[in-house]
Amino acid sequence: MEGNIILKFENVGKQFDGNRVLKDVSFTLKKGEILGLVGENGAGKSTLMNILFGINVIQETGGYEGNVYFDGKKVVFKSPFEALNSGIGMVHQEFSLIPGFTAAENILLNTEKTKPNIISKIFGKRLETIDEKEMRKSAQKGIETLGVDIDSDTLISEMPVGHKQFVEIAREIDREKVKLLILDEPTAVLTESEAEILLKAIRNLANSGVGIIFISHRLNEIISVCDKLVVLRDGAVVVERSVGGVEIKQIAEWMVGRSVEGEKNFHSKIQDISNDKDIILDVKNLWVDMPGEIVRDVSFKVRRGEIFGIGGLTGQGKLGIPNGIMGLFPSGGEIIFNDKNLPLNNTYNSLKSGLAFVSEDRRGVGLLLDEPIDMNIAFNAMQVHDKFVKKFLGGFIKWCDNRAIRECAKKYIKELDIKCTSAKQKARQLSGGNQQKVCLAKAFALEPTLLFVSEPTRGIDVGAKKLVLDALRGYNEKNNTTIVMISSELEELRAICNRIAIVSEGEIVGILSAKAPIADFGLLMSGIDKLEEEGEDNE
Amino acid sequence: MQIKNNSIEKFLINSAVPILFILISSIAIPLSKFSGIYLVREIVTRLTRDTFLVLSLLIPVMAGMGINFGMVLGAMAGQIGLIFVTDWGVKGVLGLVIAMIISTPISILLGYFSGAVLNRSKGREMITAMMLALFISGIYQFFLLYLCGSIIPIKNYKLLLSRGYGIRNAINLDTAGAFDRLLRIKIRGVSVSFGTILIIVAICIFTTWFRKTKLGQNMRAVGQDMVVADSAGIKVDKTRIQAIIISTVLACYGQIIYLQNIGTINTYNGADQAALFAAAALLVGGATVSRATITNAVVGTALFHLMFIVMPMAGKNLTGSAMLGEYFRMFISYGIVTIALVLHSWKRQKDREMARVQFRVNVKALK
Numbered sequence: 002m003e004g005n006i007i008l009k010f011e012n013v014g015k016q017f018d019g020n021r022v023l024k025d026v027s028f029t030l031k032k033g034e035i036l037g038l039v040g041e042n043g044a045g046k047s048t049l050m051n052i053l054f055g056i057n058v059i060q061e062t063g064g065y066e067g068n069v070y071f072d073g074k075k076v077v078f079k080s081p082f083e084a085l086n087s088g089i090g091m092v093h094q095e096f097s098l099i100p101g102f103t104a105a106e107n108i109l110l111n112t113e114k115t116k117p118n119i120i121s122k123i124f125g126k127r128l129e130t131i132d133e134k135e136m137r138k139s140a141q142k143g144i145e146t147l148g149v150d151i152d153s154d155t156l157i158s159e160m161p162v163g164h165k166q167f168v169e170i171a172r173e174i175d176r177e178k179v180k181l182l183i184l185d186e187p188t189a190v191l192t193e194s195e196a197e198i199l200l201k202a203i204r205n206l207a208n209s210g211v212g213i214i215f216i217s218h219r220l221n222e223i224i225s226v227c228d229k230l231v232v233l234r235d236g237a238v239v240v241e242r243s244v245g246g247v248e249i250k251q252i253a254e255w256m257v258g259r260s261v262e263g264e265k266n267f268h269s270k271i272q273d274i275s276n277d278k279d280i281i282l283d284v285k286n287l288w289v290d291m292p293g294e295i296v297r298d299v300s301f302k303v304r305r306g307e308i309f310g311i312g313g314l315t316g317q318g319k320l321g322i323p324n325g326i327m328g329l330f331p332s333g334g335e336i337i338f339n340d341k342n343l344p345l346n347n348t349y350n351s352l353k354s355g356l357a358f359v360s361e362d363r364r365g366v367g368l369l370l371d372e373p374i375d376m377n378i379a380f381n382a383m384q385v386h387d388k389f390v391k392k393f394l395g396g397f398i399k400w401c402d403n404r405a406i407r408e409c410a411k412k413y414i415k416e417l418d419i420k421c422t423s424a425k426q427k428a429r430q431l432s433g434g435n436q437q438k439v440c441l442a443k444a445f446a447l448e449p450t451l452l453f454v455s456e457p458t459r460g461i462d463v464g465a466k467k468l469v470l471d472a473l474r475g476y477n478e479k480n481n482t483t484i485v486m487i488s489s490e491l492e493e494l495r496a497i498c499n500r501i502a503i504v505s506e507g508e509i510v511g512i513l514s515a516k517a518p519i520a521d522f523g524l525l526m527s528g529i530d531k532l533e534e535e536g537e538d539n540e
Numbered sequence: 541m542q543i544k545n546n547s548i549e550k551f552l553i554n555s556a557v558p559i560l561f562i563l564i565s566s567i568a569i570p571l572s573k574f575s576g577i578y579l580v581r582e583i584v585t586r587l588t589r590d591t592f593l594v595l596s597l598l599i600p601v602m603a604g605m606g607i608n609f610g611m612v613l614g615a616m617a618g619q620i621g622l623i624f625v626t627d628w629g630v631k632g633v634l635g636l637v638i639a640m641i642i643s644t645p646i647s648i649l650l651g652y653f654s655g656a657v658l659n660r661s662k663g664r665e666m667i668t669a670m671m672l673a674l675f676i677s678g679i680y681q682f683f684l685l686y687l688c689g690s691i692i693p694i695k696n697y698k699l700l701l702s703r704g705y706g707i708r709n710a711i712n713l714d715t716a717g718a719f720d721r722l723l724r725i726k727i728r729g730v731s732v733s734f735g736t737i738l739i740i741v742a743i744c745i746f747t748t749w750f751r752k753t754k755l756g757q758n759m760r761a762v763g764q765d766m767v768v769a770d771s772a773g774i775k776v777d778k779t780r781i782q783a784i785i786i787s788t789v790l791a792c793y794g795q796i797i798y799l800q801n802i803g804t805i806n807t808y809n810g811a812d813q814a815a816l817f818a819a820a821a822l823l824v825g826g827a828t829v830s831r832a833t834i835t836n837a838v839v840g841t842a843l844f845h846l847m848f849i850v851m852p853m854a855g856k857n858l859t860g861s862a863m864l865g866e867y868f869r870m871f872i873s874y875g876i877v878t879i880a881l882v883l884h885s886w887k888r889q890k891d892r893e894m895a896r897v898q899f900r901v902n903v904k905a906l907k
C-alpha cells in the first residue's frame with residue numbers, strides 16, 4: 002500500500018506576514034488517483050499547490066511549515082523547474098502561455114523538436130534548427146490525446162480561452178515522465194461540454210498511473226471524476242474521504258461550515274419592463290469572427306433598465322456577441338446604442354460611449370497585479386473619466402482623491418465580500434475568486450450605461466455565487482444600469498434576468514421571459530443537444 | 541491584432557516613420573538637383589557600407605532588449621583590431637580578417653559584460669546601454685591614449701601622437717577598401733561591390749537561420765515573456781547575455797566593414813556615432829523596440845542616407861549659401877535621429893494604447 006502513495010502532505014502550514022492561510026494540512030494521494038480539492042475562495046487551495054510546486058512566492062514570504070513527500074522522498078522544491086524535473090506538472094489558475102507563439106510553440110516550449118546541422122555539430126545542441134514539421138506533429142498528438150480539435154499553428158493571442166486552457170494542459174502532459182499533475186481550476190474557463198472532454202482526458206491520464214489533484218468550484222465535476230475528496234476550510238482540512246456516496250449539498254456545507262440555504266427565488270423582485278418603447282441597445286445582423294464562438298447573424302433589442310440574459314451551449318456563439326460588440330474580435334453589422342450608431346471594431350470607442358465589459362476570460366481580465374485593490378477598482382473609471390469629466394460629477398471627479406478611491410473600494414469589498422487584509426492589499430496576493438470579484442467591482446466603478454458581464458460566477462465558490470448575482474441585481478436596480486449577462490448556467494440566468502435569449506449555431510433561436518417554464522428553454526436548446534451528440538458520434 | 545477593419549490605419553501607424561521620410565525626400569530630391577545616377581551610386585555605396593552595422597541590432601530586439609546602444613562596444617573592439625593590423629602592416633583582405641580575429645574575443649568579453657549589466661536593469665536596457673557605452677568609451681580612450689605606445693608596443697610611429705605614446709586622432713588604413721574591391725562590378729556606371737554585399741547577404745541568412753534555431757526560439761520566448769520562459773526552464777539571463785554578445789560581435793564586424801569603406805579611422809569619436817546612426821536608420825525603416833526585421837534594416841538604411849545626401853544640397857540651393865547648407869546638414873542629421881526617436885516613442889505609446897484596449901488593461905501590456 003505504502004509504495005502506491007505518490008504524494009503526502011504532513012502538517013503543512015503557511016502564513017503570509019502573520020496572516021495564517023494554511024494550518025496543519027495532512028493528506029495523501031495514490032498513483033492513478035484523482036483527488037478533488039475544494040474550498041471557498043481564499044481557503045488556501047492555490048497556496049497549498051504553490052508550496053508543492055516550489056513557486057518562488059512561497060520562499061520569498063518565509064517558506065512553509067511541515068513536510069511534503071513526493072514519490073517516497075521528502076522534497077523541498079526551490080523552483081518550479083525542480084518540481085517539473087522530478088515529474089510534477091501544474092496548470093495554474095493564471096495562464097502561463099506566450100501570446101505571440103503558436104499552440105505548438107507553447108506546448109513544446111523549451112522541449113522543442115530540433116534537427117542537427119553543421120553549425121550545431123560544432124557549437125552544440127542549442128544551435129540546432131527547429132523542426133517545424135515535427136513540432137506540429139507532436140503538438141497535434143498532444144492536443145488529440147485531450148480529445149479536442151485545435152490547430153497547432155494558431156497563435157495563442159487569437160484563441161478563445163477554452164482552447165488556451167487545453168493548450169496549457171497539453172503542454173503539461175507532453176512531458177514524458179509526469180507522475181503528478183496539478184490542475185488548479187482548469188474547467189473554470191471552459192464551457193460545460195469542453196469541461197466534459199477535459200474530464201474524460203483526465204480520467205484517461207489517471208488510468209495510465211498519473212496522480213492528479215483537481216481543483217474546481219463546480220462540485221458536480223468533483224463528484225463525477227474524482228476518487229477522493231479533500232475539503233479545505235479556512236486553511237485546514239475538514240474532510241478527507243472517498244467521493245463515493247457524497248452529495249453536492251453535503252460538500253458545500255463542509256466548505257462553508259454551516260448548512261447552505263436553498264437557492265432563493267428572486268423572481269418577485271424583478272421589475273416589469275415589458276415593452277419595446279425604450280430601447281437602449283439595438284443589434285442588427287451582427288456577425289463576429291471569434292474562433293470557436295462564431296456569431297453568424299444575430300439581431301436583438303435590449304430594453305433600458307433590464308437584465309438581458311444570453312444563454313446557449315458551447316461554441317454556439319453566445320460569447321462572441323459581447324466580444325464582438327466590444328471590438329475584441331472582428332465583427333460586422335449595425336449597432337444602435339442610445340440612439341446613436343456605434344462603430345464596430347473599436348474597443349476604446351465602445352468604452353467611451355458608456356459600455357463596459359467583464360470578460361469570461363478571467364485569467365486575462367487584466368488586473369494590475371502589483372497595484373492595490375482600490376487602485377484596480379478605480380483604474381478604468383479614472384481612464385475613461387479623463388474624457389467624461391462631467392458625467393461623473395459624483396465623488397469620483399477628484400479621481401486622484403485617494404480617499405474617494407478608498408471609500409469606493411471599501412464599499413465593493415463589503416458588498417462583494419472580497420476576502421483581503423485591506424483595500425491596500427496588492428491584487429496579486431488575492432485568491433483567484435477574489436480577483437474575479439475585483440474585476441466586477443472595476444466594471445461597477447466605471448458606472449457604465451450598459452454592462453456586459455460574461456460568465457460572472459466562474460471561479461466563484463458556491464457560497465459566494467449568490468452574492469455576486471445579488472450584487473448584479475442590486476446594481477441594476479440602484480443605478481438603473483442595463484445589464485447583458487452571458488452565462489452557460491441557465492439557472493443563474495433565470496435567477497436574475499428579465500428576458501433570456503438562447504443562441505444556437507451563431508443565431509438567436511428564441512427570446513423567452515425568465516419566468517417561462519424551464520421545459521421551454523430545454524426545448525430551444527434540445528434540438529441543438531441532439532446535433533451535438535451526433536457530431537460527437539461522427540468523430 | 542484582432543481589429544482587422546483597422547488594418548489600413550494600423551499599416552499607416554506602423555509605417556508612419558518610413559512614410560514621413562519618403563515624403564520629405566520626395567520634396568528634397570528635386571530641390572537638391574542631384575542626378576538620378578548620382579543618387580543611386582551614393583545609396584549603393586552607403587548601403588554596402590552601413591547595412592551590416594544596422595543588422596547587428598536585430599537580435600537583441602528579438603530578445604526583448606530593445607535597441608542595443610551597447611553595440612558601440614563592438615565598434616570600439618573593431619577599431620582596436622584595425623589599429624593593430626595597421627601597426628603590423630598587414631594589408632588587404634588578410635589584414636581585415638586578422639583584425640576581425642583579434643577583435644572577436646574583445647567584443648565577446650565586452651558583450652558578456654554589457655549583457656550582465658543589462659540583466660541587472662531589465663526594462664531599462666536602452667538607457668543603461670547608452671550609459672554603459674559612455675563608460676566603456678572612457679576606458680577605450682584611456683587604453684588608446686595612454687597605454688598604446690607606452691605599455692603596449694606600437695612600432696609604427698605614424699600611428700602615434702608626437703609625444704611618443706597614444707594613438708593619433710585620425711589613422712589611414714592600409715586595408716582600406718579591401719572588401720569592397722572584391723568582385724567589384726560596374727553596372728551602368730554604378731560600381732557595385734559584390735564582395736561586401738555577399739558578406740551582408742550572409743549575415744541576413746545567418747539572422748534568418750538563427751531565428752529558427754533552438755537558441756533563437758529561446759530568445760523569442762524570453763523577449764515575449766520572461767516569466768513564462770523562466771518557468772519553462774529557459775535560462776533567461778544567460779539567453780539575454782548571448783543575444784548581446786552576438787550583437788556586439790556583429791557590430792564589431794560591421795564597424796570593420798564600415799571603416800574599410802571609409803578608409804580612415806576617426807579614433808576617438810568614430811564609434812559613439814555608430815550606434816546612434818544605426819539605431820536611427822533601423823527606426824527610420826519602421827522598426828520598433830520590440831519588432832525589427834531585415835527589411836526594416838535595409839529600407840531604413842537606404843532612406844536615412846538618402847536624406848543625408850539630399851538635404852544639405854537642397855538647403856544650399858534653397859538659400860544660396862554653402863555655409864547655410866552645411867549647417868542645414870548638421871541640423872538635419874541630428875534632427876533625423878531626434879525625430880526618429882520621438883516618432884518611435886510616440887508609436888510605442890500608440891502601440892501600448894492599442895494593446896491596452898485590446899487586452900483590457902492587461903498588465904503585461906503596460907510594461
Ligand SMILES: Nc1ncnc2c1ncn2[C@@H]1O[C@H](COP(=O)(O)OP(=O)(O)OP(=O)(O)O)[C@@H](O)[C@H]1O
Binds near residue numbers: 022045048434
Ligand atoms: N502572496 C501573497 N501574499 C499575501 N497573501 C496571500 C498571497 N497569496 C495568497 N494570499 C492569501 O492567502 C489566502 C489563500 O489564497 P489562495 O489563493 O490559496 O485561495 P484559493 O483557495 O486558491 O481561492 P480561489 O478559489 O479563490 O482560487 C487568501 O486570503 C489570499 O489573500
Ligand SMILES: [Mg+2]
Binds near residue numbers: 046048094432433434
Ligand atoms: Mg485559487
